[in-house]
Amino acid sequence: MKGTSFLLTLAILALAISFASAYDPSPLQDFCVAIDDPAKALFVNGKFCKNPKLANADDFFLAGLNIPGNTNNPVGSSVNAVDVTKIPGLNTLGISFVRIDYAPYGQNAPHTHPRGTEILTVVEGTLYVGFVTSNQDGNRLISKVLNKGDVFVFPIGLIHFQANIGHIPAVAFAALSSQNAGTITIANAVFGSTPPINPDVLAQAFKLEKNIVEYLQKQF
Numbered sequence: 099m100k101g102t103s104f105l106l107t108l109a110i111l112a113l114a115i116s117f118a119s120a121y122d123p124s125p126l127q128d129f130c131v132a133i134d135d136p137a138k139a140l141f142v143n144g145k146f147c148k149n150p151k152l153a154n155a156d157d158f159f160l161a162g163l164n165i166p167g168n169t170n171n172p173v174g175s176s177v178n179a180v181d182v183t184k185i186p187g188l189n190t191l192g193i194s195f196v197r198i199d200y201a202p203y204g205q206n207a208p209h210t211h212p213r214g215t216e217i218l219t220v221v222e223g224t225l226y227v228g229f230v231t232s233n234q235d236g237n238r239l240i241s242k243v244l245n246k247g248d249v250f251v252f253p254i255g256l257i258h259f260q261a262n263i264g265h266i267p268a269v270a271f272a273a274l275s276s277q278n279a280g281t282i283t284i285a286n287a288v289f290g291s292t293p294p295i296n297p298d299v300l301a302q303a304f305k306l307e308k309n310i311v312e313y314l315q316k317q318f
Contacts, residue, residue, distance in 0.1 A: 128212075128280065145182060145189045158187035167199040169267070174204020175260075182277040194277055198270045200225070200262035207283055208259045214279030216252040216272050218260070220244045223268025229258035257284060290318025 148157070160180055167176025181194040188194060194214070198206055200223065218227070228241030229252050243263070244250055252258040254275070262268040288300065289311075297311040304311070 127278065145186070147189065148186065153187070158185060160185050163195075163197045163271075166267075166269070167197065169199050169201035169204055173207050174201035174262070175199060175206045177206065177281075179281075181279070188277040191277060192275060194274045194279060196272045196274070198260065198272065200260070200268040200270075202265050202267060203262055204268075205261040206259060207285060208257050209281055209283040210255055210257050211252075211274060211276070211279040211281060212255055214274035214276030215254040216258070216274050216279070217249065218244075218252070218270050218272035219249045220246055221269045221271060222246060223262055223266060224264040225260045225268055225270060226263045227252075227258070227260045229253065229256045231256065286318055289314045 163178065163180070167178050169176050176199045178197040178199075179194065180196060182188040198218075200206070223246070225244045226241065227244055227250050228239055231238045231240065242248075242250055260270065288295065294315050297308050297315065300306070300311045300315075301308045
């Protein structure tokens with residue numbers, strides 16, 4: 099009886115280990131369609147790798163984050179992302195960085211990063227920030243007013259935002275847990291998709307008149 103119990107425990111443990119060790123690598127682009135011919139492949143879950151012997155300091159370097167971004171736009175913000183497209187050495191390292199500039203009362207509009215968690219710190223100004231939890235959690239808003247030196251975390255995949263509630267410009271820096279976390283700005287994606295989403299669908303989803311949806315689509 100003891101032998102049977104031991105074997106059952108061992109089998110369960112082996113099964114648990116197999117689940118723990120078997121996983122897919124995180125995607126580094128929106129999708130990766132499988133292809134049998136390597137000669138026709140464009141990506142290897144992100145980027146091809148340079149010969150390590152040929153790597154140099156410039157592969158891991160970028161200048162210019164001291165320069166403020168242009169916030170003269172409808173949302174009043176500028177996001178300067180430092181990801182694998184700008185620093186090739188970030189490839190496979192699972193991290194990236196951004197500088198965000200906000201005009202007075204500007205915002206980094208509600209958006210999501212499908213492939214990365216974000217940790218943000220304010221270096222100038224005052225920001226109202228927050229994220230919305232999933233449907234299963236009741237879409238709760240978790241928000242905070244941040245001042246210089248404060249830090250806030252936005253969990254992977256959740257809709258979040260930052261808004262400058264001060265009358266002076268604000269600046270924040272953030273790190274993301276992906277070399278290419280991706281960004282989906284909610285308003286742009288919903289009302290500015292190509293081709294457009296059928297207005298009847300959006301009218302029903304947002305409980306709006308169809309002509310209002312069509313007006314919003316024209317704005318994007």
